Amino acid sequence: MESGLAPGPKLIRFTPTFITNSLLFEVEITAETQRSPSYLFCLISLCSLRLCGDFTATVLRQKFPRRILCDVPKLFVKRLSMDKADIPFLTVAQLSELIKNRTVSPVEAVEAYLDRIDSLNGTLYAYLTVCREEALQAARESEQALDRAEYRGPMHGIPVAVKDQINTAGIRTTTGTPIFKDFVPGEDATVMANLKSAGAILLGKLNMTEFGTTSLSHAFDTARNPWDPSRFTGGSSSGSGGATAAFMCATSLGEDTGGSVRGPAAWCGLVGLRPTWGRVSRYGLRPGMWSMDTVGPISRTVEDCALTLQAIAGRDPNDSYTWDVPVPDYRGALNADVRGTKIGILKELLHTDMVDPEVRDAVSRAANSLAELGAEVEEVSIPLASHSNTISTILRVEAPTNYRDLIRNRLQEIEHDNRIAYLTWSITPALAYYKGLKLRALLREHVLEALNGVDVLLMPTMGVAAPKVEPDPVIDSIEKTNRNRAGMTTTFSLASSPAVSINCGFTSENLPIGLQIGGKPFAEQTVLNVAYAYEQNTDWHNRRPPIG
Numbered sequence: 001m002e003s004g005l006a007p008g009p010k011l012i013r014f015t016p017t018f019i020t021n022s023l024l025f026e027v028e029i030t031a032e033t034q035r036s037p038s039y040l041f042c043l044i045s046l047c048s049l050r051l052c053g054d055f056t057a058t059v060l061r062q063k064f065p066r067r068i069l070c071d072v073p074k075l076f077v078k079r080l081s082m083d084k085a086d087i088p089f090l091t092v093a094q095l096s097e098l099i100k101n102r103t104v105s106p107v108e109a110v111e112a113y114l115d116r117i118d119s120l121n122g123t124l125y126a127y128l129t130v131c132r133e134e135a136l137q138a139a140r141e142s143e144q145a146l147d148r149a150e151y152r153g154p155m156h157g158i159p160v161a162v163k164d165q166i167n168t169a170g171i172r173t174t175t176g177t178p179i180f181k182d183f184v185p186g187e188d189a190t191v192m193a194n195l196k197s198a199g200a201i202l203l204g205k206l207n208m209t210e211f212g213t214t215s216l217s218h219a220f221d222t223a224r225n226p227w228d229p230s231r232f233t234g235g236s237s238s239g240s241g242g243a244t245a246a247f248m249c250a251t252s253l254g255e256d257t258g259g260s261v262r263g264p265a266a267w268c269g270l271v272g273l274r275p276t277w278g279r280v281s282r283y284g285l286r287p288g289m290w291s292m293d294t295v296g297p298i299s300r301t302v303e304d305c306a307l308t309l310q311a312i313a314g315r316d317p318n319d320s321y322t323w324d325v326p327v328p329d330y331r332g333a334l335n336a337d338v339r340g341t342k343i344g345i346l347k348e349l350l351h352t353d354m355v356d357p358e359v360r361d362a363v364s365r366a367a368n369s370l371a372e373l374g375a376e377v378e379e380v381s382i383p384l385a386s387h388s389n390t391i392s393t394i395l396r397v398e399a400p401t402n403y404r405d406l407i408r409n410r411l412q413e414i415e416h417d418n419r420i421a422y423l424t425w426s427i428t429p430a431l432a433y434y435k436g437l438k439l440r441a442l443l444r445e446h447v448l449e450a451l452n453g454v455d456v457l458l459m460p461t462m463g464v465a466a467p468k469v470e471p472d473p474v475i476d477s478i479e480k481t482n483r484n485r486a487g488m489t490t491t492f493s494l495a496s497s498p499a500v501s502i503n504c505g506f507t508s509e510n511l512p513i514g515l516q517i518g519g520k521p522f523a524e525q526t527v528l529n530v531a532y533a534y535e536q537n538t539d540w541h542n543r544r545p546p547i548g
Helices: 037-051 084-089 092-100 106-124 132-147 190-197 238-245 262-268 302-312 357-372 383-401 404-409 416-425 430-451 474-485 488-495 524-536
Strands: 023-029 066-072 127-130 159-163 201-206 228-232 251-256 271-274 294-299 342-346 376-380 456-460 499-506 512-519
Touching: 084 106, 092 106, 092 302, 106 127, 106 132, 106 159, 106 201, 106 238, 127 238, 132 201, 159 190, 159 238, 190 201, 190 302, 201 238, 238 251, 238 262, 238 294, 251 271, 251 302, 262 271, 262 499, 262 512, 271 302, 271 488, 271 524, 294 302, 302 499, 302 524, 342 357, 342 430, 357 376, 357 456, 357 499, 357 512, 357 524, 383 404, 383 416, 383 430, 383 488, 430 456, 430 488, 456 488, 456 524, 488 499, 488 512, 499 524, 512 524
Parallel strands: 159 201, 159 251, 342 376, 342 456
Antiparallel strands: 023 066, 127 201, 251 294, 271 294, 271 499, 456 512, 499 512
C-alpha cells in the first residue's frame, strides 16, 4: 500500500570496515520524511547503535534537499559479530582497530587467514611452511594479553608472513633450496623478533626462488600470480607478493637486493618498499649480496606498509651495518599533501624501448595526477641509470661467496640453473668486480646529485607486466630480468636509497603496473608520502584479483 509520502531513509548493512573515533551517521530528510514511519525508525536505530563499538553506518541518500549529521559519541565497546571470511579483506590499519576494540579477536583473525591459505595455496604456492599450531597458540596468547590490558600497539594480533630467507626460531628456513629443507634456526632474525615484540603473529614462511637468484623455483613449485595464475609473481620474494595480493596474510616481509620487494609488488598490484640500506637489520637473514641486501615490507596499502616498516626499522647491535638514525613515526607522519613537492621523472628509464607502451602511459598518467595535486613535476636525466645492470657483475662475485661450501661439496643438490650460474660466477675476474664497484660508486653519486634538485625520482618499477611462468635457462633469465627492470629497481639498490613501488594501473590484460618512487637515503617518509598522496586520490588499491 502506497503512503503518498516520500520514502524514508534506507539503512545499508552495518559493517565494521571503516573505523572512526565516534559513530558518524548521515541522514537525508525532508518535511515529508519526518512524518514517515521509517524516519522514526531511523532515529530509534541511531539511538540504539550508541551502544555499539567503533564502526561507521551510513544512511543512503535519496536526493533530499538537506541533511543532518548526527555525531554520536561512543559510550562503551560492545562485541559485534562479523563474518570471519571477511576479515582477510581488511587492511592492517582496520584490523588493528577491531582487535584493539575487541570486535575481532586475534584467534578469529588467524583462523580466517588459515582458511584462506588452505583454500588458495594449492593453486598459488605462496607458502612453503604454514605454522598452523604455532600461529593459533600465539593468537591465544595475544588474546590473553588483551585481557590483561597489555596492548602492544597497531601490530598486536596482526597475522603476518615472511620470506623463507628470514630465520625463524623453531621453524624451518629453506632459502628456497631443498638443501635446507630441514634446516631449523635456533633464534629469530632481528626483523622477526621485532615483529613479535610488536605483537604480530607469524602465519608461515613464504616461497622464494632458490638462494634468491633465479627467476623461477623448481624444487618447491613456482609462486603464481593471483591476477593470473599462469603468470609469475616476480622474484625473488615471490611468495610475499602472491600471499599478500591474495589476502593470505595481512602484510609480509620480503628481501630486496636488486628489486626483489619492488618487483613482486609491481606485478601483484601492491605496495613494496626497499628501505635505505642499513635502515633495517639483516641479522638472521640468509645472504644474497651482502652489499645490497635489505629487508622490506610488501603490503596492500601505503598505511599498512608504513606500519610494517615501523615495526622492523632501527639500529641493531647484531648488525654493524645498521645506522643509528632515529626511526620516525612513519604512519603518524603520512601526509597526502604534495603541493610544492618536487618530482623528477627519470627520462632514461621511461623513454626507452625496454618499457612497454602500456607501462609508460600508466606512469605518465600517474605523474600528471601528482602534478594536478600540486606537485612540481619535471624530467631529469641520469645518463648512467641505463647502466644499472652492473649489479649483475657484483652479484656474480658476492653470491657464490655465501655458499662456497655448498658449491664445493653439494653442487649436485643445487638446482640445475643455479649450478651452472654459480660455477660460472665463481670464476668472475676480480677486475670485473672492481670495475663494477667503481661504476656503482659513480652511479650512486649521480643519483644523489639528481636528488639534490628534487625530492623524489619517479619511473616504472618494471618495464613490463607479469610474464608467463616458463622455465628458462638461468643466463636467459638474468637477461630477461635486466630487460624487464631496465635498470629501474637496481638504480636505487646501487645508490643504497629507499624506493617504493605502488600500483598505478592495469594493462589491457588486467595485469598490475608498478610506479616506483625513490628518494634520498633515510627519506622513507618522503617517498611514502608521495605514494600515499597518489593512492588516496586513485582507487587502484581497492581492486581485488579474480582468484578466490
